[in-house]
Amino acid sequence: MANIRLLAFDVFGTVVDWHGSIKREVEALDLGVDTDEFTLAWRAGYAPAMKRVMSGELGWTKIDDLHRMILDQILIEFGVTELSENQKIDLNLAWHRLDPWPDTVEGLTNLKSRYIITTLSNGNISLLTNMAKRAGLPWDCILSAEVFRAYKPHPDTYLGVARTFDLKPEEVILVAAHHNDLEAARDCGLRTAYIERPLEFGNNNIKDVSARADNDYHAKDFLDLHQQLKQN
Numbered sequence: 001m002a003n004i005r006l007l008a009f010d011v012f013g014t015v016v017d018w019h020g021s022i023k024r025e026v027e028a029l030d031l032g033v034d035t036d037e038f039t040l041a042w043r044a045g046y047a048p049a050m051k052r053v054m055s056g057e058l059g060w061t062k063i064d065d066l067h068r069m070i071l072d073q074i075l076i077e078f079g080v081t082e083l084s085e086n087q088k089i090d091l092n093l094a095w096h097r098l099d100p101w102p103d104t105v106e107g108l109t110n111l112k113s114r115y116i117i118t119t120l121s122n123g124n125i126s127l128l129t130n131m132a133k134r135a136g137l138p139w140d141c142i143l144s145a146e147v148f149r150a151y152k153p154h155p156d157t158y159l160g161v162a163r164t165f166d167l168k169p170e171e172v173i174l175v176a177a178h179h180n181d182l183e184a185a186r187d188c189g190l191r192t193a194y195i196e197r198p199l200e201f202g203n204n205n206i207k208d209v210s211a212r213a214d215n216d217y218h219a220k221d222f223l224d225l226h227q228q229l230k231q232n
Contacts, residue, residue, distance in 0.1 A: 003171055004191065004229075007111055008120035008143070008161045010152075010176035011128065013200040015108075015119075015137065016098035018043065023202065025094040029087070033078045036202055041077070045070035050122065050151045060149055062124035068092045095123070096130040100137065101197070107222020109138050114229070116140045120161050120174065122151045153184030162190070173216070175225065182215055193217035193225055 012018050023039045031038070049066040052058045071092055075083065083091070111117055118141040119128050125144045132139055143161055150156040162169045169189030176182050177197040186192055193216060196209035211218045219225035 004115065004173055004232075005167050005171045006116040006118065006161070006165055007173050007175055007193075008118050008190075009108075010174070010178060010181050011119050011121035011123055011131070012098070013197055014175065014177040014195055015104055016100050016131065016135065017199070018095070018098050019200060019202045021098040022094055025091065025097070029083070029091065031078070031080050031083075033080065036204060038074065038078055040201065040205070041074045042067070042070055045073065054151055054154065062146055063122055064092065064095070064124055064127055067095055096127050097134055098131055100135045101221065103221040103223050105136050105138070107226060110226040111222065111229070112138055112140065116165065118143050118161065118165075120152070120157060121145070152181055155184070155188050158185045158188040158190055175222075179212060186214065191216045193219060195222065195225065196220050 009015055019039055022042065023035045026033070026035045026038050046066070049070055053061050053066070068088075071088065075081075075088075108117060117139060119139060120143050121128055122145045123131075124146045125142060128142045128144055131137065132142065143164065145151045145157055147164075148154075148156045148160040152158070158174065159169060162172050165172075170191060173191040173193050174182060174185035175193045175195060176185075177195045177200060179194065182192040182194060192214075194212065196219070198207050198209050200207050217225060217228055219228055
């Protein structure tokens with residue numbers, strides 16, 4: 001691992017707590033819905049919406065616009081009719097205001113002292129920038145699927161981050177809390193680090209974070225990952 005130059009981070013769920021953050025904002029609106037179910041339904045629409053883009057059914061569409069499409073649909077499904085257009089716009093921007101996990105800022109700062117750190121997220125650039133500004137995330141660079149016009153797990157995203165920094169794929173570690181993301185990165189020659197985020201889907205939906213032998217690293221959080229990398 002001595003040749004590792006760059007750490008590329010998945011963001012939603014890995015760096016920030018999307019569930020707790022979105023649920024808090026939905027609760028503040030007092031919509032008369034089960035906020036946990038509403039939050040999970042909004043996130044559940046994410047993968048199918050991206051597939052519509054990657055299949056060619058939709059033209060290139062940034063995540064902000066996909067989030068709004070999903071929101072409009074679930075408002076109907078949950079029977080919410082009282083929100084004004086300005087309230088819908090602001091609620092959709094809640095994805096720009098996601099809170100970091102407790103270890104995130106310190107962990108990223110530690111990792112940055114040794115490596116280049118960048119996002120590699122399906123979130124659009126304005127979303128990721130606003131999130132970083134609000135949460136104090138110390139990125140060296142913000143890379144998005146928007147740059148490559150392809151959503152993860154398309155190979156163009158993983159290979160694109162290596163090309164952007166003139167690196168070989170094996171000089172890059174993808175850091176993520178999702179095994180499918182890591183598997184796709186490995187298929188492109190990247191190294192991988194799995195981060196446990198058992199509460200990604202909330203306290204009522206504890207995630208299995210069991211180790212898998214195919215990842216180069218398995219860490220409790222970013223502080224733990226930093227310690228493991230220091231040993232190499």
